Amino acid sequence: MRYCVNFDTRNLQPVETDVLVVGSGISGLFAALNLKNSLKVTLISKEGMTTNNSYLAQGGIAIAFDEEDIARHIEDTLKAGSYYNDPTAVKVLVEEGRRNVERLMNYGVTFDQVNGRIDLTREGGHSTNRIIHKKDYTGKAIIDQLIQTVTQRSNIDIYENAFLVDVLTREDKIQGALVIFDQELRWVVTNHIVLATGGIGRIFSRSTNSSISTGDGIAVAHRAGARVEDMEFIQFHPTPLKGEGETFLISEAVRGEGGRLRNAAGETFMDKYHPLGDLAPRDVVSRSILMEQESQGNDDIFIDVTHFEKGVFSKRFPSIYQACLKVGIDPEKNLIPVSPSEHYLMGGIVTDLCAKTSIKGLYSCGESARTGVQGANRLASNSLSEGIVFGYRVARFINQSTEFTTSRDHHGYHRLKELDRDFKGDIAGLKGLMDQSANILRSRERLKSAKEAIRQYDETYLGLHSLDRSFLEFKNMIEVSRLIVTMALERKESLGSHYIEEEQ
Numbered sequence: 008m009r010y011c012v013n014f015d016t017r018n019l020q021p022v023e024t025d026v027l028v029v030g031s032g033i034s035g036l037f038a039a040l041n042l043k044n045s046l047k048v049t050l051i052s053k054e055g056m057t058t059n060n061s062y063l064a065q066g067g068i069a070i071a072f073d074e075e076d077i078a079r080h081i082e083d084t085l086k087a088g089s090y091y092n093d094p095t096a097v098k099v100l101v102e103e104g105r106r107n108v109e110r111l112m113n114y115g116v117t118f119d120q121v122n123g124r125i126d127l128t129r130e131g132g133h134s135t136n137r138i139i140h141k142k143d144y145t146g147k148a149i150i151d152q153l154i155q156t157v158t159q160r161s162n163i164d165i166y167e168n169a170f171l172v173d174v175l176t177r178e179d180k181i182q183g184a185l186v187i188f189d190q191e192l193r194w195v196v197t198n199h200i201v202l203a204t205g206g207i208g209r210i211f212s213r214s215t216n217s218s219i220s221t222g223d224g225i226a227v228a229h230r231a232g233a234r235v236e237d238m239e240f241i242q243f244h245p246t247p248l249k250g251e252g253e254t255f256l257i258s259e260a261v262r263g264e265g266g267r268l269r270n271a272a273g274e275t276f277m278d279k280y281h282p283l284g285d286l287a288p289r290d291v292v293s294r295s296i297l298m299e300q301e302s303q304g305n306d307d308i309f310i311d312v313t314h315f316e317k318g319v320f321s322k323r324f325p326s327i328y329q330a331c332l333k334v335g336i337d338p339e340k341n342l343i344p345v346s347p348s349e350h351y352l353m354g355g356i357v358t359d360l361c362a363k364t365s366i367k368g369l370y371s372c373g374e375s376a377r378t379g380v381q382g383a384n385r386l387a388s389n390s391l392s393e394g395i396v397f398g399y400r401v402a403r404f405i406n407q408s409t410e411f412t413t414s415r416d417h418h419g420y421h422r423l424k425e426l427d428r429d430f431k432g433d434i435a436g437l438k439g440l441m442d443q444s445a446n447i448l449r450s451r452e453r454l455k456s457a458k459e460a461i462r463q464y465d466e467t468y469l470g471l472h473s474l475d476r477s478f479l480e481f482k483n484m485i486e487v488s489r490l491i492v493t494m495a496l497e498r499k500e501s502l503g504s505h506y507i508e509e510e511q
């Protein structure tokens with residue numbers, strides 16, 4: 008189905024803007040802030056401005072501060088990504104990171120310092136300390152500051168609880184968007200749209216991602232005919248706190264600062280699996296945990312920080328410390344129970360180095376984009392930097408454009424039947440299907456049966472119309488799940504985070 012809802016633009020209230028930015032995470036905010044003041048910008052987020060993955064980021068931003076480290080950071084990124092990355096995009100990411108961090112700091116964002124210098128920590132896959140951070144709430148510190156800055160810009164109109172349904176296209180060119188503002192479907196008239204809509208975690212039953220992560224931007228772009236690739240590459244973080252639903256992350260920086268993984272018998276085990284031990288790349292650590300669970304015949308896995316000097320953990324990781332206390336674990340005395348869950352999507356909407364997609368006037372940056380930076384497995388703390396580097400680049404590209412149109416060509420779509428059934432149970436069903444088929448360890452058989460089950464969801468739901476947000480998200484989740492399973496089956500060999508058990 009080309010569109011998700013029935014509509015006729017002649018009956019919709021228009022909202023004119025030069026640029027529509029969809030998303031209030033780091034990439035959307037950074038893009039909006041770097042658009043020139045003479046452009047009228049509309050920034051929307053489907054929930055509140057702070058409900059997004061950026062706000063949850065803990066560890067920090069990976070930045071190479073000198074020439075020598077640029078080469079090492081590039082190599083670490085390529086190695087973690089199984090050399091499937093686009094080397095030019097990686098070079099751009101690493102070389103332009105520092106300048107964009109300076110831009111962040113000019114907006115008032117601050118990072119932890121030691122003896123007057125920015126403190127650098129380490130995470131898995133990094134050959135040296137290069138991660139700048141604000142204790143363990145780096146994302147919150149950045150987003151709070153950027154929101155303060157963006158609300159002062161008179162050229163940027165901000166709408167919370169505004170849901171992008173679809174983009175309007177003609178001859179592969181953007182001609183506007185359908186957005187639900189306060190339950191009313193309206194027509195945003197523009198020929199520049201930036202999709203900064205984040206990840207897909209909520210299509211799995213356990214994920215570190217915020218509630219907004221249903222892959223909407225990717226589904227919207229795909230329905231419009233934009234290229235979407237590498238959806239099979241999904242990162243499962245090894246150490247979220249054991250639990251259901253939205254799992255609280257125990258940052259990799261905890262291991263970077265000396266935390267150790269232990270099995271049910273209390274033994275450290277990562278040195279058996281990888282030369283970098285506890286700081287091996289994430290895909291390796293997540294798989295090693297599953298292997299260790301199997302060899303122990305016991306699912307219990309822990310992070311141990313009890314050897315830290317008293318008071319050090321709570322000072323360096325205050326949010327994690329408090330989250331553990333809340334569930335009755337004192338990290339200074341007890342082992343922290345962890346279990347891998349979905350965390351990050353490497354694939355997405357294919358973009359070039361200016362964040363342009365295959366549709367004229369449609370751009371994507373941040374986690375929804377497939378820039379080629381992350382390869383088959385993302386290096387830790389490379390996504391906030393991707394958000395600012397490509398958020399800046401897309402703004403710079405749009406700033407140079409001379410084509411801003413308010414042309415109101417008519418669009419309409421009337422093929423869908425009214426939603427006539429309860430779909431909520433099937434959301435859980437789809438998540439269960441994705442848990443079984445597209446998880447850390449995959450099998451062709453499970454992927455094939457998932458593909459068939461998703462085809463049935465397609466048949467049942469894609470032809471139905473409703474302006475209910477959770478139904479529209481569900482349709483997007485079906486679309487994204489189909490892309491993941493199809494691309495996983497098309498890939499001939501295991502690579503990075505895509506791991507077919509029977510072929511090992």
Ligand SMILES: Cc1cc2nc3c(=O)[nH]c(=O)nc-3n(C[C@H](O)[C@H](O)[C@H](O)COP(=O)(O)OP(=O)(O)OC[C@H]3O[C@@H](n4cnc5c(N)ncnc54)[C@H](O)[C@@H]3O)c2cc1C
Pocket residue numbers: 029030031032033034035051052053054056058059060061062063064065066067068069145146169170171172203204205206215216217219223224256350351372373374375387388389390391392394
């Ligand atoms: C717990 C956690 C910890 C992390 N820690 C780190 C870290 O330390 N370092 C690092 O580099 N990365 C980290 N990551 C990854 C990183 O935070 C994300 O990849 C990155 O922040 C994504 O930014 P974004 O702007 O692309 O998307 P998000 O920040 O997720 O923002 C997406 C925005 O799009 C909006 N949106 C989505 N769909 C629609 C729609 N249909 N209509 C309107 N609006 C819509 C949402 O409302 C939201 O505002 C972490 C991720 C998580 C979950």
